[in-house]
Amino acid sequence: MNRVKLLxxxxxxxxHGFQIQKNAxxxxxxxxxxxxxxxxxxxxMICAGRTDAGVHALGQVVAFNTEASIxxxxxxxxxxTFLPADIQVLNSQYIHASFNPRFDALSKRYIYRILxxxxxxxxxxxxxxxxxxxxxxxxxxxxxxxxxxRHNFRAFCASGSSAKTFERLVSKCCLIETxxxxxxxxxxxxxxxxxxxxxxxxxxxxxRRKYPPSHIKEIIASRDRTLAGPTVPPQGLYLAEVxxxxxxx
Amino acid sequence: MNRVKLLxxxxxxxxHGFQIQKNAxxxxxxxxxxxxxxxxxxxxMICAGRTDAGVHALGQVVAFNTEASIxxxxxxxxxxTFLPADIQVLNSQYIHASFNPRFDALSKRYIYRILxxxxxxxxxxxxxxxxxxxxxxxxxxxxxxxxxxRHNFRAFCASGSSAKTFERLVSKCCLIETxxxxxxxxxxxxxxxxxxxxxxxxxxxxxRRKYPPSHIKEIIASRDRTLAGPTVPPQGLYLAEVxxxxxxx
Numbered sequence: 001m002n003r004v005k006l007l008x009x010x011x012x013x014x015x016h017g018f019q020i021q022k023n024a025x026x027x028x029x030x031x032x033x034x035x036x037x038x039x040x041x042x043x044x045m046i047c048a049g050r051t052d053a054g055v056h057a058l059g060q061v062v063a064f065n066t067e068a069s070i071x072x073x074x075x076x077x078x079x080x081t082f083l084p085a086d087i088q089v090l091n092s093q094y095i096h097a098s099f100n101p102r103f104d105a106l107s108k109r110y111i112y113r114i115l116x117x118x119x120x121x122x123x124x125x126x127x128x129x130x131x132x133x134x135x136x137x138x139x140x141x142x143x144x145x146x147x148x149x150r151h152n153f154r155a156f157c158a159s160g161s162s163a164k165t166f167e168r169l170v171s172k173c174c175l176i177e178t179x180x181x182x183x184x185x186x187x188x189x190x191x192x193x194x195x196x197x198x199x200x201x202x203x204x205x206x207x208r209r210k211y212p213p214s215h216i217k218e219i220i221a222s223r224d225r226t227l228a229g230p231t232v233p234p235q236g237l238y239l240a241e242v243x244x245x246x247x248x249x
Numbered sequence: 250m251n252r253v254k255l256l257x258x259x260x261x262x263x264x265h266g267f268q269i270q271k272n273a274x275x276x277x278x279x280x281x282x283x284x285x286x287x288x289x290x291x292x293x294m295i296c297a298g299r300t301d302a303g304v305h306a307l308g309q310v311v312a313f314n315t316e317a318s319i320x321x322x323x324x325x326x327x328x329x330t331f332l333p334a335d336i337q338v339l340n341s342q343y344i345h346a347s348f349n350p351r352f353d354a355l356s357k358r359y360i361y362r363i364l365x366x367x368x369x370x371x372x373x374x375x376x377x378x379x380x381x382x383x384x385x386x387x388x389x390x391x392x393x394x395x396x397x398x399r400h401n402f403r404a405f406c407a408s409g410s411s412a413k414t415f416e417r418l419v420s421k422c423c424l425i426e427t428x429x430x431x432x433x434x435x436x437x438x439x440x441x442x443x444x445x446x447x448x449x450x451x452x453x454x455x456x457r458r459k460y461p462p463s464h465i466k467e468i469i470a471s472r473d474r475t476l477a478g479p480t481v482p483p484q485g486l487y488l489a490e491v492x493x494x495x496x497x498x
Contacts, residue, residue, distance in 0.1 A: 011371040056372070072259045077462040090367060118339065123305070125334045156460065 003047075003099055004075055005063050007091040010056060013126040013235070014086060017053045018060070020153075027087055031062065034082035039068035048101040048242040049108055054234035056127065058111070059090075059241040061101040098130075101242065107171060109187040109241040112200045112232070117180035128181070129200075129236040136205035140175050143206040146216035147173040147199060154223035156199055156233065157192035158222070166192060166223070175203070181200065185240070194231050201229030252348055254312050255280075256340040259305060259376065262375040262484070266302045267309070276300075278337055283331035288317035297491040298349040298357055298440075303483035305376065307360070308490040310341075310350040348471055350491065356420060358436040358490040361449045361481070366429035377430070378449075378485040384456035386431065389424050392455040395465035396435070396448060398420040403472035405448055406441035407480065413474070415441060417454060424452070434489070443480050450478030 008031075016024035020032065028045055035043050043064035051057055070078055075092035083089070113128040115121070121130045147170050154166040172187035184200055206213050219227045257280075265273035269281065275491055277471035284292050300306055320329055324341035332338070362377040364370070370379045396419050403415040421436035433449055455462050468476045 009371050011374075021282050058369075087373050088371050119258065120307075122258050122335050123376065125260075232472065 001065050001067055001097070002072075002094050002098050003063055004064050004072070005061065005093050005095040005099060005101070006075065006079070006089050007060050007087065008060050008087065008089045009129075010060065010088070011086040011118060012051060012054050012056045015053065016054070018047055018049075018051045018057075027057075027060075027127060028062075030087055031079070034079050034200075035066075036062070037082045038078050039066060039070070041068065046101055048105050049239050050236050051237075051239055053239045054126070055239070056235075057239040060239055061105075061242045063095065063099050063101050065097075076246045095177055101106075104241050104244055106245065107187050107189050108191065108239065109172070109185065109243070110191070110196045111238040111240045112184045112186075112196055113236045113238070114182040114184075114200075115180055116182060120180075126235050129232055131204075133208075135204070137175065137177050137207065137208060139209065139213055140182075140203045140207040143203050143213035143216050144173045144175050144218070146213065147186070151220050152223055153192055153195055153220070155219050155225055155228045156195045156202070157225065158194035158198070161193035162193050168195075169194065173199075187241075196237060197231045197234070198225075198228050200232045200236070203229070204232070205229040250314050250316055250346070251321075251343045252312055252314050252346050253321070253331075254342050254344040254348060254350070255324065255328070255338050257309050257311065257336065257338045258307050259309065259337070260335040260375075261303050261305045264302065265389060266304070266431065267296055267298075267300045267306075272481050276306075276309075277311075279333060279336055280328070283328050284313070284315075286331045288315060288319070289325050290315055290317065295350055297354050298488050300488055301483050301487075303375070304486045304488070305335040305484075306488040309488055310354075310491045310493075312341050312344065312348050312350050313471075314346075353493055355494065356438050356492045357440065357488065358421070358434065358486040358492070359440070359445045360489045361433045361435075361445055362485045362487070363431040363433075363449075364429055365431060369429075375484050378481055380453075382457075384453070384460060386424065386426050386456065388458065388462055389431075389452045392452050392462035392465050393424050393433070394424045395462065395469070400469050401472055402441055402469070404445055404468050404474055404477045405444045405451070406474065407443035407447070408474060410442035412441050417441065417444075422448075437491075445486060446480045446483070447477050449481045449485070452478070453481070456476040 015027050018027045030180045045064045048061040072094035076089040079089050115124045115128040116131045118132050152167045154199040168188050170188040176183045267276045269277040294313045297310040325338040328338050353436035364373045364377040364379045367381050399418045401415045417437050417439050419437040425432045
């Protein structure tokens, strides 16, 4: 038996999220179906981060066991043969039997994309938050800095989450402006449910001057979800990268 | 009676081209339906360039007559209310009664987008030609130069076209490389059927060193469609801009 690790990208527009569920089309269902058509095996797949409906991935990682005698690096090409055009494996390899893409991850990096333009909306409607309004990007960039560090992020966790601990270490949080496009990049050792989307909603409030950037400190300290900004929609969100120990590449 | 001119963008992925036809969803059908829902009028619409199935527009222009008393610049917002998210009016105005978006156009500009990467294919599958191969971009850029000028483009016209004259004046033809992306921009006083897509197919053959760039001259002179390259697929093509006399804005 071998354990396969796949690196994949997908356009989440047409899926009800990653995780398999009854009566809904999901990325996991398509992947497991492709593997079944390839090897005849019904595998149990684990992913690094269960993306919600409409959320995309540039670097999702999954793992599963197989008895098939396919060279590790050939799995990518082989699985792609059976995948729809909006899900593609970028890379494949064999990995040690205990590898768990979720629990072994050192950190994950997400990108949230905002498009500030009346133009090109038709091409970005499923891939960015399109808002045509005045935003003070300098204030938003300043606000980003207050998220960096080890904090209790309970104020940035959707209610109904099953999380038991709320402390996370954010190692990167920055906003990159390219023309009409604003990309927020955030990296942490773990994320609470909807954490990225609530942080972006809060940055937008800072950009609209609802409060000064330093107020983020107080929102974090409050641990009160109602003080943070709204949850922005899923279509701007990308799971960009999952980092592991070098031994797991 | 007033004549309305609309500037619009659309993602052509989900449409069987611009022009209305039976039993197929088209951009024109959606526009005319939106106008009917807005004003109760069944209008006859003319466009600047009838894009094929899967082809996009950044700056399509259409015109129609109306009896509705809506201020010219408000038509954009009003029609958008009834349009799907993949078709949007960017701008609207009233224009002189004889305005014909097609015959009054001085020139049109198209962009053809190529993505040379194994990555991000899932996000570009409907919006670029995704090819992962070696191309000599310098040779392709050199080849572009041979299309500029007044030529008989019969070799670059799909068979079955109803065109009576094949002479067109190409005022711009260039290739812009940005990372993994290659955008060909071409502007001319008119285009033959599939002309842009055949030119791109020919540029790709030059990029693969099938023949030297200067061979383009001979292909043009031959007026023989079989000597030019293949027609590349529609999804990389964008009608970018239509230019009119200043009096028609």
